[in-house]
Amino acid sequence: MGHSKITGALDLFRLLAALLVVAVHTSPLYTMDETADFVLTRIIGRFAVPFFIMVTGYFLYTAIAKRDNAYIKGFVLKIGTIYLISIILFLPINFYSGYFGEKFLWGDLIKDILFDGTFYHLWYLPAMILGVFLVTVGIQRFGFTISFLVAILLYGIGLLGDSYYGIVQQTDILTSFYDMIFTLFEYTRNGLFFIPIYLLLGMAISKSNNRLSTKQIVTGLVISSVLLLIEGLLLNSLSWQRHDSMYILLVPCMYFLFLFSLQLPGKNSKTLRDLSLIIYLIHPWMIVLVRGFAKVIDQEQLFIYNNFIHYLIVSFLSLFAGWILTKFSPKGRKRKIDLLPDNRAWVEIDLAALRHNAKELQRILPSHCQLMPVVKANAYGHGDVAIARELMRAGLKMFAVATLAEGVRLRQNGIKGDILILGYTNPKELASLEKYQLIQTVVDFPYALMLNQYPKKVRVHIKIDTGMHRLGVNVENLAEIEKVFECKNLKVEGMFSHLSTADSLADEDVRFTQKQIQQFNQMIDLLKAKGYHTGKLHIQGSYGILNYPDLVCDYARPGIALYGVLSADDKIRASVHLKPVLSLKARIALIKEIQPGEVISYGRQFTAKSNMKIATVTIGYADGIPRRLYENNAYVMLHSKRAPIIGRICMDQLMIDVSHIHEVENNDVVTIIGVDGTEQIRCEDIARQSGTITNEILSGLGPRLDYVYLD
Incomplete structure (x- = not known):
């Protein structure tokens, strides 16, 4: 889904946050000054994970607010997949460290998988899954404000189990309550108590237009950071901290830091995002490798006990490994996208949304009915070759165009499968049908006779006019339809019609559509009874799919709906979620x-x-x-x-x-x-304000526009 946002320097800050996480786990200043290291790793270092969480909330809010649950489900599935891979990645270290030793309990393993993570930094992944679930349900059922208040309450409970645990130990009731909590979770830094507040903080920034000036943001960041430093040092001196991930002042600090990162110049960088994630996930392996190598060469004093050098080497190796993985992974090589930063005007095409729409439309059709995407008029302004290529990758094997030139263009650009020309082709150009292996529509009986004069077989679908009176042999003229079948040089591979009022649910229009469907089916039954092989049948366009999805056909021809748009703000019968492409x-x-x-x-x-x-x-x-x-x-x-x-x-x-x-x-x-x-x-908004339909808006996009394909 294209939930586009202002990014500022978010991706750069994510990389810095990943390196802070490495610092948390290597304590780079410990051999120099323990207090300085505490400030760096236990106070400043605690900015890292909340920043990751807020970025997720910032970009996820639009999907939650618009109830785009398919997008949210996909996000959670992606996190779950990363978590599964990470569990497998760290299994050797788990075995080496004795995780599966004599004291191993299956209950502890389940608890770790669901809440605490099977390795010390992996807690973030199951926590994110739980947090996103809770916030999504909260916002969609109870609204943003109530969800935020509940998140504050949960964070407060978490604080008492974390940096403010000293207060808990002073009363038996609280001690018993938190003992019960810690039988379920190892820490309160988890998806229930820790994640929601920062997700919602990112979402709060996403949903509101920031009215603070840069000066106000910097002032707020400086003041809250100083107070956080005082809070952290005070709690440490009081020995209240059971853990040190959660602070009161961390919340306003993160708010101002996030706003500050948005103010800075920067570009959306998938490379930096991937690099940040990889560093976060693999740096413990780098720690193990550095320590093992230091022992082999007997340089533990330099590479392990000198914490600063240890941190630098681990960071470098993590960065290098991340660069290798992002540079040479198949996914990284698959498709480079030029974002055209200097062009005057351009179209952005969301290929993931295109694939989603194809799956949604296929889902509501009978299993034997396949999509025949209509990519005429430059795929309704979306770029015919790129759209057909993406759909071909997705497994679709038949396309429809309006003209011979459109079909030839697809073939010349490597599009395989069958291509049906829905409109008229001059008989003088029939050699191109053969050369490019295109299927021609029989627009009426005299045209069939002209096609039949070509000395070689012409692949055709017969268009049947069931009431639109545009193209096709009249459905009531069965004799002419039979004569088309008798043309020796025509290879009839299919028959089709078009529903002229399928976009309307008015009673009169529904009756007309049903009459068209009935006449088409009756004609097909008569032909089959006489022994004719009618080939592949198709009658549904976009609204035929959306309002009459249960029709028994071999193909359905989605046009405007495939691109996540309706012709107007029409009501439809099908329960389908389409995304604008x-x-x-x-x-x-x-x-x-x-x-x-x-x-x-x-x-x-x-x-x-x-x-x-x-x-x-x-x-x-x-x-x-x-x-x-x-x-x-x-x-x-x-x-x-x-x-x-x-x-x-x-x-x-x-x-x-x-x-x-x-x-x-x-x-x-x-x-x-x-x-x-x-x-x-929406395109529908533009069409309504212009007194036209979306089809005209999209197909009328000018040739001067550049095209950017995003995946």
Whole structure:
């Protein structure tokens, strides 16, 4: 799912957090000064894991708020897979350390797997799974505010079992209560008490537009950090700490630190994200290897007992191993994505959403009915070759286009399987059908006769007109349909029709659709009774699938629905969750201050009523933006805020009001269609405001746009 967010320096900070975790487990300053090491590893080092958690919350909030449970399920499954791999990775060390020795208990193993982790740093993974589950249920059932209050309460309980355990030991009731807790968990630093507060803190930042200035953020970070330092040192001096992962002041510290990281310049970097995760997971192995090597060469004093050098070597080896894995892993080599940072306007295509939609549509169809993706009109503006290639990788083997040129283009770019041309092909070009192994539609009986004159076999599907009266042999003219079968040079491989009102659930339209289906089926039954082999049958387009999914056919032809969009805000019968595949973005070219009474764009249709700050965006109607869009209070998204379109849209630019967006700068990215923070502009919204349908908006995207394919 494309839950796009402002990233700032988040990925860089994640890498720093991973190196802090290494410091926590190697105590680099211990041989120099124990207090300094305590400050570094037991206070500053405690920033690391909450930062990881907040990043997850920051990006996961949109999915939770929109009840995109398929995305959340996929995220949890991914964490579970990583956890399983990590358990296996550390089994040799578990055996070596005596984990499975004489005192081994299966109950302890189950507890470790579910809550504490089977190795000392792996607790984070099951904790994240539990935390995400609790927060998702909490927000979706009780709302964000109640969930946050409950998380604060749970964190308070966790504090008393962690850094404030000294208070617990002063009363028998609390001691008994926490003894019971510690029979279930080894620590309160877990998915129940520790994870929810930081997930929700990240989500709070995600759902709200930050109004704090950089100066306020830095001031808050400095003050809360100083107070955290005092808190940690005081608790240590009082010997209250059972563990030292949870502090009161850590919460505001993390809030300001996260905001600070978003303020810094930075780019979304999958490499840094993967590197951070790998360092976190494998650094204990690096510790073991360094210690083993030091013993072999008899240099324990230098490489082990000199903690600072020990830390540097472990960090270097972890970084190097992570670089090797990210650089040369098959996944890393699979597809490089050019994010085109300098282009004026572009389309982003979410290939994961495309695959999800294909699976969703296939799910609601009978098992024997296969998808025939319609990739005509440049795959509804999504890029025909790239879309067909991705669907081919996903196992789909038949595609539909509108024209011969579209079919040839797919073949020339390596698309395999069958390709059906839904429209008319000039008989003079029939040699190309043979050359590129394309299937032609018989649009009526006279056309069948023309096709039959070609001296070689022509593969065809017969189009049946059941009431739309666009293309096809009339369903009531059975004699003509039979004559098509008798054409010696036509190899009939299928028959199909099209439902003209399947998108409507009005009674009259439903009756018309049912009549079309009935006539088609009756005609097929008559042909079969006469011994004709009708081949593969298909009658459902997108709305045929969504409103009549149980029809008995061999293929279904999803078009607009495959791309996660409906033609309009239509009601449908099927319970299906589709994700928009396409986002449309452009950049700010320049920013101007204008005075009251000044006018904007052609025709002086917009007059400023007060001082305004406006921005020119590098996209216009030549790129597919409807010229009349400005008439209906349309807007774009900039820095997760709505920016109204003002004045007539030009061929190459449009203007927006950014008076309320103080952080706007030249070259900033503007979202015309897609998600920005917790806000979303749907293609359906653009179509409605323009008085048209989404099919026209998407297929009308201009050839000047660049395409970026994200996976």
